[in-house]
Amino acid sequence: MSRLPNLFVLALGITTLLLGVAYGVATRYQMAAERQVMLQQVAAVRPQFDEAKSIDEVPTTTNLADAEDIGSENRIATDRDAKASVPAPNSLRRLGIGRPALPAEIAAWDVDIMPDGHGLPEGRGDVETGEAIFSDYCASCHGDFAEGVDNWPVLAGGFDTLAEDNPIKTIGSYWPHLSTVWDYIQRSMPFGSAQTLDEDQVYAIVAYLLYSNDLVDESFALSHENFADILMPNVAGFVVDDRAETEYALWRKKPCMQNCKESVNITMRASDLDVTPEPIRLETSTTHSDGEVSDKDIVKNGQKVFKKCQTCHQVGAQAKHRVGPHLNKIFGRVIGGLEDFRYSQVFDVAAKEGQIWDEESMAAFLLEPRTYFQGTKMAFSGLRTADEIAGVIAYLKTYSD
Amino acid sequence: MAGLTRRRMLGGAAAATGGLLSSKAEARSPDPLITELQDWASQTGDGVDATPYGLPIEYERDVIRRNVPWLTADTISSVNFTPIHALDGTITPQGCAFERHHSGAIALRKQDYRLLINGLVENPIVLTYGDIERFPRETHVYFCECAANTGMEWAGAQLNGVQFTHGMLHNMEYTGVPLRVLLAEAGADMSDQNWLYIEGADASSNGRSLPMAKALDDCLVAFKANGEALRKEHGYPVRLVVPGWEGNLWVKWLRRIEVVAEAVESREETSKYTDLLANGTARKWSWVMDAxxxxxxxxxxxxxxxxxxxxxxxxxxxxxxxxxxxxxxxxxxxxxxxxxxxxxxxxxxxxxxxxxxxxxxxxxxxxxxxxxxxxxxxxxxxxxxxxxxxxxxxxxxxxxxxxxxxxxxxxxxxxxx
Structure with missing residues (x-):
């Protein structure tokens, strides 16, 4: 199911939900006519959904295995798997558990996009717009040119490297379908603020990624209408798992037990690379009791709460700007005052007015960020409790010297 | 200790601890652990409820999951490893069973849990956590191995520890509802050529396509592991169990099952979890974990x-x-x-x-x-x-x-x- 058929189902109304689903699905997948007929026939002979919970449909006996349509062989564990439980009764009848899903619920969660583009909502975005959005939301991990920062994924380039010693698997060099890019960005990105981009923004980012992979020119705009025209370079680069032919046939043989090789030499040692994490040593830790337990607990709690912030904001000696600015020495800092970070406009205004971050402004901002600074790019919706806010402030203060 | 390699240190430790040259230890003087009264033999220990939910004793605190920091950009989209070097038997305790997250381990309450079954079904349905516990259930032990287990060793010996080379592995006793039972409840079109699209509730929205035959065979919608609720990091309150197949298919925080006519070709089954071969082509749908x-x-x-x-x-x-x-x-x-x-x-x-x-x-x-x-x-x-x-x-x-x-x-x- 996808958004378009769902709208169609909505229009049909709930009373014809069954048929609507069958029809919508059939249309979407262009199923063979026979199957469509079969599905509708099945729907016709099945009890109506609303009636399913009637007393006739729910087995009255408490022992489901005794219900007439349950094979008695289901009750016997096979020799092959003697440890396993007896298989659960495999009723052909519905048990009447759960409730019908509403079209709006299906529409909210069923947003996956198929390789042929089915499921795409209407929309449009061009390379230039995409570049700006990418720069704001994606570049801190993926780089301004989708080249990847640190260990984060490289999204562009790598053409003709797949058969080399160090293949670079990018959207351009490896991904077989453009639908995957759209689907993944709309559902799983940006990291830490997933599902906050609208359709046009996603189209624009995908257009920019095509551009950064030299697959379209800078004037290109991507939409639901031209989406299916884009063929990814590596679409033919995949084969369905062929281990049964290429490997199992070789290795399902009686193994050698004696004199299997003439000599054995060590060719490589892990210790030469020396990249293994150090072992944990069991020393007893020294504990202090200096009477400041409660303050420490607030900071500790704040550190925990700060996990919500740290995909975008870093603190500490190694802190760098990410999607958001680093927060070292935040208190006493001019709001929007770091010159090497691109703030939302509303912060530039605050900086000009010389506003300063203090506990009060920070608490108000953390409670309702988008109210306190209307227009902030920060996607976070705010902390819930005074304890969380006090904790985060106390934690940030430990990085204020 | 500076200048000593780890190798020498371990060797020294072995020599000091074991008395390497003799295979039989001979006592030269009486062992005070036997001849002298020890505190634990005289004084009392902890009362009940000292640890209402117990952790291993502190002397075992090195038996924990470890990650390899240089492998991933951060710990939120990352993996750690089961300490299999220190375990025996076959069941992996949940508390040290490896974790693999794509957007971190989320805290999802049972009362906020919903499972939607839609697509090629007669009756798209919504199930709550309580609903799932009302279906007939089964209990089975299965291993779960990440497809990338031992993946760092392709080019040669790299990590010096079985926890790191083979520790993306755990083995638990799962209790759950056979997936086929839930599909029947929704009136799914169970034709062989159909697929399921399985999706999680976390921000990564991890989604995988699963062929119908496997779904009808042995997959479980699991809510208990080793007798107790799943751990948060393993998909509490409900995850999919796909026996014998790569761990990425075992979708955690399972929120949606869609019956579809073809594979979705999601990110986790195209860009990732495909196996690049020497000639530059890649295997896809390589689900089974070989022996x-x-x-x-x-x-x-x-x-x-x-x-x-x-x-x-x-x-x-x-x-x-x-x-x-x-x-x-x-x-x-x-x-x-x-x-x-x-x-x-x-x-x-x-x-x-x-x-x-x-x-x-x-x-x-x-x-x-x-x-x-x-x-x-x-x-x-x-x-x-x-x-x-x-x-x-x-x-x-x-x-x-x-x-x-x-x-x-x-x-x-x-x-x-």
């Missing part, structure tokens, strides 16, 4: 401290094709093999524990184990695998592992000819 065995002790993190004499060689074997029927052990790098003893015969697609009891006289050893499953599949060597696939597959490395044991009992991950 694999590894010696967990001795291993680099579990060197031989006790000196010469009786030595228990212990390890794990498993196969996504079914049951392990035999494990062979070699002490000489694969020149000769002996059949190991299956100390705990696992069930279908579950870990099997094997033991091989030897008398070690201090000779250097090149320890190997190879698994054989009920289909006759014999675990290949790394060279055999590389000959077919090259070195860039990342996933599905089930080649035979070699541990070098020196005369001091220090163990190292090596590659051999």
């Amino acid at each position: 694999k065995a590894v010696i967990t002790s001795p291993s680099p993190q579990a060197p031989i401290f006790h000196g010469y004499g009786p030595l228990v060689i212990s390890g794990l074997a498993w196969s996504g094709h079914g049951r392990i029927t035999r494990v062979d052990v070699s002490l000489d790098g694969g020149v000769s093999w002996e059949i190991a003893r299956l100390g705990y015969r696992g069930s279908d697609k579950a870990l099997t524990r094997f033991y091989h009891d030897i008398h070690w006289n201090g000779n250097e050893m090149l320890l190997q184990a190879r698994a054989i499953d009920e289909t006759g599949y014999v675990q290949p060597t790394k060279s055999q695998l590389r000959a077919v696939r090259g070195e860039n597959s990342i996933y599905h490395n089930n080649g035979v592992q070699t541990w070098y044991v020196d005369s001091q009992g220090v163990v190292e991950n090596v590659e051999i000819t």
